[in-house]
Amino acid sequence: MSTTTSSPSHCLDTPTLDRESPALLHSISEHGGYAYVSMAALAAGGDVRAAEAAREMAWEQLHSGPWHSVLPVWRDAYSMACLHVARLHYASGDFREALRVLDLGIIMGGTLLREDLDSAIEKVAEQTRRGGVRVSDLGNCEHRRLVDREFNVAEVLQLLPMKSLSSEFVVKKSGLSLEKFLRDHYLSGSPVIISDCMAHWPAKMKWNDEDYLLSVAGDRTVPVEVGKNYLCTEWKQELITFSEFLQRIKTDGTSPGGPTYLAQHPLFDQVVGKKYIRLYSSSFSEELFPHSGTMLSNSSQVISFLNCMIEQLVLSTCVFAWKHKTITASHLSGQRILEVDLDNIDEVKFPKVQDLEFVDCILEEGEMLYIPPKWWHYVRSLTTSFSVSFWWSEGERSDTS
Numbered sequence: 001m002s003t004t005t006s007s008p009s010h011c012l013d014t015p016t017l018d019r020e021s022p023a024l025l026h027s028i029s030e031h032g033g034y035a036y037v038s039m040a041a042l043a044a045g046g047d048v049r050a051a052e053a054a055r056e057m058a059w060e061q062l063h064s065g066p067w068h069s070v071l072p073v074w075r076d077a078y079s080m081a082c083l084h085v086a087r088l089h090y091a092s093g094d095f096r097e098a099l100r101v102l103d104l105g106i107i108m109g110g111t112l113l114r115e116d117l118d119s120a121i122e123k124v125a126e127q128t129r130r131g132g133v134r135v136s137d138l139g140n141c142e143h144r145r146l147v148d149r150e151f152n153v154a155e156v157l158q159l160l161p162m163k164s165l166s167s168e169f170v171v172k173k174s175g176l177s178l179e180k181f182l183r184d185h186y187l188s189g190s191p192v193i194i195s196d197c198m199a200h201w202p203a204k205m206k207w208n209d210e211d212y213l214l215s216v217a218g219d220r221t222v223p224v225e226v227g228k229n230y231l232c233t234e235w236k237q238e239l240i241t242f243s244e245f246l247q248r249i250k251t252d253g254t255s256p257g258g259p260t261y262l263a264q265h266p267l268f269d270q271v272v273g274k275k276y277i278r279l280y281s282s283s284f285s286e287e288l289f290p291h292s293g294t295m296l297s298n299s300s301q302v303i304s305f306l307n308c309m310i311e312q313l314v315l316s317t318c319v320f321a322w323k324h325k326t327i328t329a330s331h332l333s334g335q336r337i338l339e340v341d342l343d344n345i346d347e348v349k350f351p352k353v354q355d356l357e358f359v360d361c362i363l364e365e366g367e368m369l370y371i372p373p374k375w376w377h378y379v380r381s382l383t384t385s386f387s388v389s390f391w392w393s394e395g396e397r398s399d400t401s
Contacts, residue, residue, distance in 0.1 A: 012087045012098075012123060014116045017080060024080060024112065027073045033057070036077060043084035051088055055081035055101075062108055072110055079109030083116055086124070095127040096219050103221035104239070128219050144210040146250070146384045156362075156382050160276055161342040162354065170279065170361040170369065181370070189372040191279050191359060198366045207386045210246065218243035227258040234258060249384050274382040278342070278360040282374035287352040289339045342378055 021044070025037050036057045042050035058078035062070055082105030089098035102121045109117065157164060172193040185192045198204060206212045220242045227235030235258075248260045280288060340350045347354065362382065363369055371377055 012083070012090050012120045014083050014087065014113075014120070016113050016116045017083050020112060021080070024073070024076055028077050031071060031073055033061075033074075033077065036081075040077075040080060040084065043081070043088075046088065048085075048088050051081060051084040055085055057081075059108075075108070075110030076112040079105045079113040079117060082109060083113060083120065086120060090120075090124055090127075095124050099124045099128055099219050100221050100241075107221070107223060107239070125219070129215065145208050146210050146213075146246075146386075153362075156276065159382075160380065161278070161345075161378070164276065164278065164360060165362070167357070168359045170277075170359045172361070172367075185370055185372075189375075191372060191375065192370050193361060193363065194368040194370070195364075195366075197368055201366070203386075204366050213246060214243055218246075222262055225261045232258070274365070275363045275385055275387070276360065276380045276382055277363055277369060278358050278378040279371060280356060280358045280376040280378075282372075282376070284356050285374070285376070287356055288376055289350055289353075 025040060028040075029037050036054050039050045039054035039057065043054055055078065058074055058081050061074040062078060064070065082101050086098040086101040086105070089095075089101065099121065102117055102124060105117045106114070106121070153165075170191050170193050172195055174194070174196040176192070176194050181192070181194075184190070218241065221239055222242050222245060224238050224240055224245055225235070226238055229235065242262075245260065245262055340346070340353050342353075345353055361369070
């Protein structure tokens with residue numbers, strides 16, 4: 001048996017776990033998790049191997065079927081095991097491993113122990129930053145920039161689908177009031193770029209500073225998508241550190257399986273780079289050949305998509321790396337994707353796509369793009385870029401498309 005002891009100063013406080021542990025273990029037992037309960041009891045006593053064994057048991061349950069069918073109690077069991085493992089690594093001084101395990105608890109675990117996970121991450125992250133670059137030290141120095149200011153439109157056009165930037169552009173407005181936005185765009189269902197709402201955002205500068213990003217999130221574990229799109233046979237998800245992700249996008253965003261994206265994951269609670277975006281009205285859905293299968297139903301998925309109608313302020317659109325993002329839209333049944341590849345259109349299989357009307361734009365740093373409900377959007381990063389998407393449900397309002 002391997003045990004670890006430590007002084008109170010080297011302990012992670014887990015008040016919710018301490019309070020909820022008896023009831024949670026009882027619930028796990030009722031669902032057949034007797035072996036897990038035995039290992040968890042040993043883990044609480046300081047047995048590292050038992051803690052890892054309990055985490056592995058919960059992990060197997062999380063991957064026993066489609067994600068939506070996993071019992072919530074096993075998600076909470078995984079969070080519990082992650083807290084036990086992290087507490088023991090923290091006590092032994094292995095802060096980076098403790099942080100990695102806590103991140104997995106956030107990504108894969110349930111909500112019961114979320115407060116303990118959040119507070120533990122804050123404490124462990126502070127330890128990992130000691131001895132490294134401090135955010136406060138990054139103020140007035142020249143740092144490594146992720147995005148080059150130089151931008152050649154002629155070169156970009158060689159990368160984009162046919163007819164790009166040659167027809168109707170998305171309207172761009174500054175000083176757009178809420179009243180005018182609601183009247184002219186939201187209610188009418190027409191896209192718009194809002195150009196001057198983010199000049200004061202710290203993220204506009206800080207997200208283009210590699211040293212800053214590494215200092216605040218370099219050791220954090222994040223889920224990434226590898227592959228051109230969800231329909232590619234080689235598409236997969238991986239769990240890597242944010243510093244590894246930055247290294248990939250610096251080398252053209254590629255890995256052995258294809259381009260790498262960090263998407264649908266709230267790493268920051270708070271935009272740099274340029275993106276080409278093409279929008280097709282929802283009225284063209286039939287001509288665009290939406291894929292009829294279910295996306296991301298396998299239990300190996302790391303983050304589930306929001307089941308809501310798309311209604312976004314795309315602050316330069318999710319966090320993508322260098323390559324393309326296949327055309328997608330959202331419906332009540334979840335995220336949808338098209339079978340057609342705009343970068344290489346099969347004119348025999350998709351004869352109408354080339355002649356469909358669309359609007360497009362190059363979304364610059366600090367701009368917001370509103371995409372109406374159900375509109376299809378193709379996104380391709382033209383430089384390394386970071387951005388944020390906001391999605392809202394339509395609630396009781398009628399469809400405006």
